[in-house]
Amino acid sequence: xxxxxxTLHFSKTGSTMLLFAGALAVSACASKAPKELPPEPGxxxxxxxxxxxxxxxxxxxxxxxxxxxxxDTIYFDTDKYDIDATDQAALAKQAQWLMQYxxxxxxxxxxxxxxxxxxxNLALGERRANAAKNxxxxxxxxxxxxxxxSYGKERPVALGSDEQAWAQNRRAVTVTID
Amino acid sequence: xxPRILSLVTVFALxxxxxxxxQPAAPVPAPAAPGGLEVDQGGLTGSVSDESDWQDLxxxxxxxxxxxxxxxxxxxxxxxxxxxxxxxVVADDLRNNGLFKxxxxxxxxxxxxxxxxxxxxxxxxxxxxxxxxxxxxxxxGNGQLTVGCYLYDVALKQxxxxxxxxxxxxxxxxxxxxxxxxxxxxxxxESPFFDSKIAYIAETGPKDRRMKRLAIMDSDGANxxxxxxxxxxxxxxxxxxxxxxxxxxxYLNGQPSIYAYDLATNTQKLIARTGNPTIAPRWSPDGxxxxxxxxxxxxxxxxxxxxxxxxxxxxxxxxxGINIGGSYSPDGSQIVFESDRSGSQQIYLMNADGSNQRRIxxxxxxxxxxxxxxxxxxxxxxxxxxxxxxxxxxxxGSGMRxxxxxWQDEAPTWxxxxxxxxxxxTEKNSGIASIWxxxxxxxxxxxxxxxxGASDPAWGPVRP
Numbered sequence: 105x106x107x108x109x110x111t112l113h114f115s116k117t118g119s120t121m122l123l124f125a126g127a128l129a130v131s132a133c134a135s136k137a138p139k140e141l142p143p144e145p146g147x148x149x150x151x152x153x154x155x156x157x158x159x160x161x162x163x164x165x166x167x168x169x170x171x172x173x174x175x176d177t178i179y180f181d182t183d184k185y186d187i188d189a190t191d192q193a194a195l196a197k198q199a200q201w202l203m204q205y206x207x208x209x210x211x212x213x214x215x216x217x218x219x220x221x222x223x224x225n226l227a228l229g230e231r232r233a234n235a236a237k238n239x240x241x242x243x244x245x246x247x248x249x250x251x252x253x254s255y256g257k258e259r260p261v262a263l264g265s266d267e268q269a270w271a272q273n274r275r276a277v278t279v280t281i282d
Numbered sequence: 283x284x285p286r287i288l289s290l291v292t293v294f295a296l297x298x299x300x301x302x303x304x305q306p307a308a309p310v311p312a313p314a315a316p317g318g319l320e321v322d323q324g325g326l327t328g329s330v331s332d333e334s335d336w337q338d339l340x341x342x343x344x345x346x347x348x349x350x351x352x353x354x355x356x357x358x359x360x361x362x363x364x365x366x367x368x369x370x371v372v373a374d375d376l377r378n379n380g381l382f383k384x385x386x387x388x389x390x391x392x393x394x395x396x397x398x399x400x401x402x403x404x405x406x407x408x409x410x411x412x413x414x415x416x417x418x419x420x421x422x423g424n425g426q427l428t429v430g431c432y433l434y435d436v437a438l439k440q441x442x443x444x445x446x447x448x449x450x451x452x453x454x455x456x457x458x459x460x461x462x463x464x465x466x467x468x469x470x471x472e473s474p475f476f477d478s479k480i481a482y483i484a485e486t487g488p489k490d491r492r493m494k495r496l497a498i499m500d501s502d503g504a505n506x507x508x509x510x511x512x513x514x515x516x517x518x519x520x521x522x523x524x525x526x527x528x529x530x531x532x533y534l535n536g537q538p539s540i541y542a543y544d545l546a547t548n549t550q551k552l553i554a555r556t557g558n559p560t561i562a563p564r565w566s567p568d569g570x571x572x573x574x575x576x577x578x579x580x581x582x583x584x585x586x587x588x589x590x591x592x593x594x595x596x597x598x599x600x601x602x603g604i605n606i607g608g609s610y611s612p613d614g615s616q617i618v619f620e621s622d623r624s625g626s627q628q629i630y631l632m633n634a635d636g637s638n639q640r641r642i643x644x645x646x647x648x649x650x651x652x653x654x655x656x657x658x659x660x661x662x663x664x665x666x667x668x669x670x671x672x673x674x675x676x677x678x679g680s681g682m683r684x685x686x687x688x689w690q691d692e693a694p695t696w697x698x699x700x701x702x703x704x705x706x707x708t709e710k711n712s713g714i715a716s717i718w719x720x721x722x723x724x725x726x727x728x729x730x731x732x733x734x735g736a737s738d739p740a741w742g743p744v745r746p
Contacts, residue, residue, distance in 0.1 A: 183626065218690075218713065219666075219670070219690070220650075220666070221627075221650040221664050221666070221670070221692050221693065222517065222692065222693065222737075222738070223561055223562040223606055223607060223620075223650075223651065224604065224606060224620065224622075224627055224650055224651075226517075226531075226538060226561045226562075226577075227561065227575065227606050230559055231577070231581070231582075231604065234577075234579060234580035238580070253536065253537060253538075253559070254538065254559060254577070258494070258515060259490065260489060260490055261490065263488075263489045263490055263711070263713075264711060265710040265711045265713075
């Protein structure tokens with residue numbers, strides 16, 4: 105008979121439940137991430153190949169990158185920094201890993217496309233990285249474990265000058281620190 | 283290479299000593315130059331253009347004479363070779379700014395040393411020369427050079443202006459820029475600007491791993507020098523008003539931060555220890571204050587701190603959103619800056635203490651990177667509506683007009699006299715950047731010569 109009950113959705117997985125703590129805006133924009141191309145790793149995301157056949161060392165950045173299968177990067181609309189449903193799912197996956205390896209720290213790199221002025225893009229990249237960080241924190245990750253850095257438009261991953269390339273470059277990449 | 287060490291001495295007493303005193307003497311030794319006997323190649327010394335009346339003015343720039351062809355410590359060679367080089371720099375300065383189409387020094391008669399102060403007017407009248415520039419160079423025993431520069435009105439048979447400068451061997455080009463400044467100012471009525479320097483970012487390498495180095499050069503692209511190695515990405519330099527320091531952004535310790543680079547000692551220090559990223563450095567016109575923008579928790583505000591160091595930074599904006607940049611009015615009383623508090627990048631004004639903030643850009647699209655003209659009458663900025671273009675408006679936001687029309691032009695910087703705007707242009711796909719300039723009419727657009735890719739130009743004031 106309680107009015108509260110229907111609004112409570114208990115989930116089997118902790119991370120999904122934690123999604124409700126995310127107070128950030130949910131964008132209605134659906135397909136902004138370039139689905140057809142696998143997101144490339146950020147510049148600092150040097151994937152370390154392990155000599156053994158067992159794959160990356162558990163808890164390493166290589167392990168993080170491998171486990172994320174693209175979810176280490178979230179994408180933004182032009183001039184926007186909101187965390188939409190796709191981003192929330194990716195960040196939840198990141199948060200899961202970070203909770204599993206609770207002694208690991210991470211840096212979120214914010215980036216922009218080339219169609220903006222240099223200085224503003226440095227501030228916008230910071231704002232995007234910060235939005236991603238805030239969402240991780242809302243999922244229970246300690247803020248002190250996550251730092252941000254903006255590269256503005258200085259480090260594109262897609263080199264063309266077209267909408268598809270720009271969509272790939274408007275991103276925040278999470279890199280864990282080994 | 284600091285202004286303190288430079289000894290550019292204006293020699294106004296020169297006419298009493300040289301070369302007037304030498305005038306009655308026997309003709310000076312003929313220059314050993316191969317160009318010394320160049321044949322006259324045409325009747326008219328000026329070029330005709332439909333662009334402006336100024337360009338109809340027939341200005342002849344002649345090879346600077348010397349009293350004795352002796353070796354110098356310059357990279358131009360002997361005094362005779364130096365005389366040719368000096369006049370070439372003067373001609374290039376006047377030609378490249380687009381206002382004039384001077385002739386010479388090649389293809390023109392070469393005045394002898396004794397003629398420098400007593401032009402052979404009939405020779406120039408016959409050639410329909412309106413304005414005549416003559417000069418000389420003399421070497422002193424201590425390696426110093428004395429350069430004289432004279433502007434004559436041929437029709438009036440009258441000297442309009444003269445200047446003399448003593449320079450060290452490494453600064454000979456400055457004497458030529460001073461001469462060009464004198465001619466330009468006397469004929470146009472505008473303030474000089476050639477004897478000035480530009481700080482910028484030199485870019486090399488592929489688009490996704492581009493090396494960005496702090497670099498400087500003279501206003502004509504000469505005397506180019508790199509200041510940083512490229513190990514850390516450098517961006518957005520600004521010369522201090524006295525040329526002693528350069529503020530710029532470096533990723534030196536990972537986080538983007540503003541440093542003040544001291545050109546005398548080649549050392550640098552953080553402008554503010556904040557623990558947060560600092561971006562978009564600017565000087566106050568008197569050099570006493572530094573503006574920077576700092577990002578905290580996703581928002582960015584503009585701060586002011588003493589350039590001498592120390593003191594608590596004062597926050598001038600208080601959100602919301604991104605507030606960035608900031609360019610002082612010439613009198614230091616106001617600051618024009620960029621903010622997206624209304625939802626997109628627009629241009630705002632505030633008093634220097636942060637009070638009375640108000641938006642001035644209301645013409646659609648986004649407006650960014652405002653820079654107040656040294657004359658105070660215009661604000662140059664980047665207008666974004668699809669393409670990025672350089673535009674100007676008056677400080678009340680009226681009279682917006684474009685100066686360029688390309689795919690991506692951004693980050694204007696003013697010439698010291700407020701007549702020319704430099705900016706950087708990025709090529710589609712390759713992302714290759716280069717520095718361009720255009721005058722306030724929107725005409726005379728040209729690319730500056732730089733050894734590698736170039737962005738973020740910052741034009742300093744005229745040197746004393």
